Amino acid sequence: MLDLRGYGPSLMEGALVTIQLAFMSLALALTLGLLGATAKLSGSRVMRYGATAYTTVIRGVPDLVMMLLLFYGGQVTINALSDYLYDAHNIDFFYQFNPFISGVLTIGLIFGAYMTETFRGAFLAVDKGQIEAARAYGFTRWHAFRRVMLPQMLRHALPGLGNNWQVLLKTTALVSIIGLTDMVRIAEQAAKSERAPFLFFIPVALVYLALTAGSELFIRWLDKRANAGVAREG
């Protein structure tokens, strides 16, 4: 049996932190992606330019730099804010920016940009006549979106979503760099103090492999379901 020299339980906890981080970031990314895609396809020029600026900047900057900027910059901003509040209004307020929140914010922000592109393409792939028909039947705009647009759009978005999720999952490892005690950080500390890098990093790599492999199966299943009513080509 694998002897993790007493680090087993904390590695397990770290794995849970990684999974929580991934899911919360995904939720934020999906929200931002839907908003971004709506903005990109909207009639307002300001919204379109805003969304384009967002996706362009995110694609140009490495994840890690973004994360460092948000984590250290966020703390400086909050410190300045609390100084100001104390001086001006005598309000005593202090907030320690934590790595988990910074991680969720950064990963959510980055993958929100990729989701924007995915959703934009998927929205465009749905026939316009579908929405027009729904509106003609007296659906409200919201109902037409929820009942007609969303289910059809998801079918086109799924492959892209799946890819983004796989990349997101692996990006969570970076949050250990700003000090989150996820499984990567615990493995790093254990590997250093026990002088046994393979013993700790290989199990962590296998957990990631299991997560990506499991996701792949799940996405394939979802894809099959979403395409249930569609005749396959060829």
Add this chain to the structure above:
Amino acid sequence: MPEFITQWLDQHEIFNTLTILHYWDGLVTTVQLTFLSLIVGLIVAVPLALLRASGKWYLSGPVWLYTYLFRGTPLLIQLYIIYYGIAQVPGIQDTFWWVIFSEPFYPALLAFTLNTAAYTTEIIRGAITSTPRGEIEAAKAYGMSWWQRTRRIVLPSASRRCVQAYANEVIFMLHASAIASVVTIIDLTGAARDIYSRYYAPFEAFIAVALIYMALTFTLVYGFRRLERHLLRHQRPVGQA
């Protein structure tokens, strides 16, 4: 340098000549790490992709396992395993390899190369397997051997189809190279972290470096777009420049 720039640099608290030089060194390291690993990765990936597309399980199986392992785990873990693990290889500290691998640059280069080779192999494999059947049949009809077909028809044809995906991989690698800074390499991100901790100025330090990365990224995107236009020029409608 023009005088007004040197004057501005002398006066500026953070972006003085020393920090600019530090960023410059970081830029050189980032470019070296990224492009060396990409070049070696590409050279390794072509034969691997041919094996992977060979259709014989004993050739494609091992390559599949390699790409699956490297694409299914984070690059950071791969870097840690190689960086911390290499010192643990029995006896390595007595050989000349230790001279090379005791510096963090080379373990990082190895990790990045293995990673990008895995992704590139799959990109090229995809392009090879989507070669139109007719092209291969025509080559066979001309009596070309496997090697002649591969060299004259399959690889040139595949290379056109993988430019876009490969461009993404290049940019991914440029961005991924930022993690070199966690194993004490002073690349662009490492330089920014130094400047941050020296002046406690996160916005200046990281926004400056973000802009440099953006400039690099969009130059590459532009270059690849030109390359793709050039490679696919035979598909453009007649009469268009």
